[in-house]
Amino acid sequence: MSGEQKPDLTEILPKTGLVFSQKGELTEVLCKPKIMPLKSVTLERLEEMEAHAAARDAQQALDSASEH
Numbered sequence: 001m002s003g004e005q006k007p008d009l010t011e012i013l014p015k016t017g018l019v020f021s022q023k024g025e026l027t028e029v030l031c032k033p034k035i036m037p038l039k040s041v042t043l044e045r046l047e048e049m050e051a052h053a054a055a056r057d058a059q060q061a062l063d064s065a066s067e068h
Contacts, residue, residue, distance in 0.1 A: 006024075039047075
């Protein structure tokens with residue numbers, strides 16, 4: 001930056017109409033990537049409930065089979 005000189009720009013504001021401004025050295029701004037869940041929380045809860053129900057049913061089937 002010490003070797004570079006910025007051009008001397010004077011500001012001219014019109015009395016009527018649009019005002020345009022010029023910005024120097026525009027750069028890209030990168031954001032953090034948004035991590036989207038592969039499954040929604042509701043779907044995960046539903047699958048967990050189904051797994052618990054299937055395990056409970058299997059346990060009840062084993063218990064009833066051992067009684068007979």
